[in-house]
Amino acid sequence: MNQRVYLYSIIDKGYVIEIQFLFLEEIMTSKNNVVWQDLEITREDFGNIIGHNSAVLWLTGLSGSGKSTIAKKLQKKLVSENKMAYVLDGDNVRHGLNQDLGFTEEDRIENIRRISEVAKLLMEAGIIVITAFISPYQKERRRVREKLGHDFVEVYVKCPLEECEKRDPKGLYKKARKGEIPDFTGISSPYEEPENPEIVVDTSNANINQEVTMIYEYLEKKEII
Amino acid sequence: MNQRVYLYSIIDKGYVIEIQFLFLEEIMTSKNNVVWQDLEITREDFGNIIGHNSAVLWLTGLSGSGKSTIAKKLQKKLVSENKMAYVLDGDNVRHGLNQDLGFTEEDRIENIRRISEVAKLLMEAGIIVITAFISPYQKERRRVREKLGHDFVEVYVKCPLEECEKRDPKGLYKKARKGEIPDFTGISSPYEEPENPEIVVDTSNANINQEVTMIYEYLEKKEII
Numbered sequence: 001m002n003q004r005v006y007l008y009s010i011i012d013k014g015y016v017i018e019i020q021f022l023f024l025e026e027i028m029t030s031k032n033n034v035v036w037q038d039l040e041i042t043r044e045d046f047g048n049i050i051g052h053n054s055a056v057l058w059l060t061g062l063s064g065s066g067k068s069t070i071a072k073k074l075q076k077k078l079v080s081e082n083k084m085a086y087v088l089d090g091d092n093v094r095h096g097l098n099q100d101l102g103f104t105e106e107d108r109i110e111n112i113r114r115i116s117e118v119a120k121l122l123m124e125a126g127i128i129v130i131t132a133f134i135s136p137y138q139k140e141r142r143r144v145r146e147k148l149g150h151d152f153v154e155v156y157v158k159c160p161l162e163e164c165e166k167r168d169p170k171g172l173y174k175k176a177r178k179g180e181i182p183d184f185t186g187i188s189s190p191y192e193e194p195e196n197p198e199i200v201v202d203t204s205n206a207n208i209n210q211e212v213t214m215i216y217e218y219l220e221k222k223e224i225i
Numbered sequence: 226m227n228q229r230v231y232l233y234s235i236i237d238k239g240y241v242i243e244i245q246f247l248f249l250e251e252i253m254t255s256k257n258n259v260v261w262q263d264l265e266i267t268r269e270d271f272g273n274i275i276g277h278n279s280a281v282l283w284l285t286g287l288s289g290s291g292k293s294t295i296a297k298k299l300q301k302k303l304v305s306e307n308k309m310a311y312v313l314d315g316d317n318v319r320h321g322l323n324q325d326l327g328f329t330e331e332d333r334i335e336n337i338r339r340i341s342e343v344a345k346l347l348m349e350a351g352i353i354v355i356t357a358f359i360s361p362y363q364k365e366r367r368r369v370r371e372k373l374g375h376d377f378v379e380v381y382v383k384c385p386l387e388e389c390e391k392r393d394p395k396g397l398y399k400k401a402r403k404g405e406i407p408d409f410t411g412i413s414s415p416y417e418e419p420e421n422p423e424i425v426v427d428t429s430n431a432n433i434n435q436e437v438t439m440i441y442e443y444l445e446k447k448e449i450i
Binding site: 097 | 297308339349351441
């Protein structure tokens with residue numbers, strides 16, 4: 001990825017001579033390089049710098065299903081291999097960009113809309129984006145898919161409600177059962193399972209490293225990394 | 226930047242032996258690397274991958290002052306040197322993330338707030354972010370500065386109103402003079418000049434390459450690149 005290939009066709013006295021030049025990136029980027037002058041910078045340029053393509057891995061699943069754990073493990077694996085992978089989750093979105101939004105249906109839709117726009121910008125900047133949000137509605141996820149096209153990789157983090165409720169890492173199910181949290185996904189609000197996700201990872205009893213490896217191998221297969 | 230230094234202090238029989246290990250990144254990133262297991266990924270990790278630090282260059286100035294031109298030239302220079310630089314401007318924000326916002330004062334404030342949050346996320350992902358928005362109010366820019374701390378580099382793209390109006394690349398001043406655009410900065414809405422910007426570039430008659438070089442040299446001086 002650190003080399004570029006240029007093909008010049010030179011037609012001279014009836015002969016077609018194809019000369020293939022291989023330039024090392026170092027030569028390409030000499031100070032008075034004209035190649036960049038009239039071109040807009042694209043994702044491909046970032047891909048050439050960093051050595052991999054970008055995409056949005058959209059993790060969806062119940063609270064407690066393991067989205068964040070998988071997202072962070074996968075990020076670590078990718079970053080340890082010098083790949084630019086970034087996690088978007090409640091931690092860095094709810095208290096920043098979406099701090100003005102609550103949990104009404106309207107606000108939840110706007111929450112996901114903005115996240116998908118930010119994921120798109122990060123992806124355009126060359127980053128492998130991993131999002132970790134419940135995102136329970138098919139319609140919303142479909143909208144994200146439409147926006148991102150073939151760069152959208154839907155990952156269903158599958159785990160039975162009973163198991164998620166047993167784990168209850170943040171004590172949210174307990175509160176929801178007491179009626180302290182209205183519209184809680186799985187309890188008082190629906191979770192619509194993905195119909196045709198690119199990847200399904202079952203976290204009910206599997207080894208989490210296996211699940212991370214499965215997503216990693218998908219990225220390899222699709223030549224994103 | 227491709228090497229990491231680890232210090233281990235070993236206390237043994239009263240002696241403190243300090244052993245300094247230098248690992249090449251390649252060794253660091255072997256498949257069963259335990260170093261990453263319990264650490265959150267930070268900006269520094271991305272800096273180690275890509276070989277430079279990140280920051281937000283916040284270009285502010287009148288419509289037609291040359292913000293976008295400078296932003297894109299600077300981006301090209303950085304990208305041609307294998308640096309990850311991304312431009313946030315009206316093109317990729319107004320039709321996406323901020324498509325729900327109009328031009329009322331409230332919406333303009335929300336516009337800048339969201340842009341600053343996105344700039345922060347991109348910066349945390351290791352990117353050198355270059356924003357190109359009029360952002361006319363001191364109070365708003367101050368808020369962005371507070372949010373981003375020392376990573377915020379305010380660049381005042383200075384050009385007299387008369388010159389901007391003469392250029393009028395999008396015909397907006399003409400429309401504003403006719404009263405077709407309400408609250409147009411410089412005509413019917415104020416532009417509050419930055420008081421202590423990190424960089425001032427005068428685009429009234431200077432060579433644009435000189436201005437780009439000035440910002441580039443600032444990045445070098447501050448060891449961002």
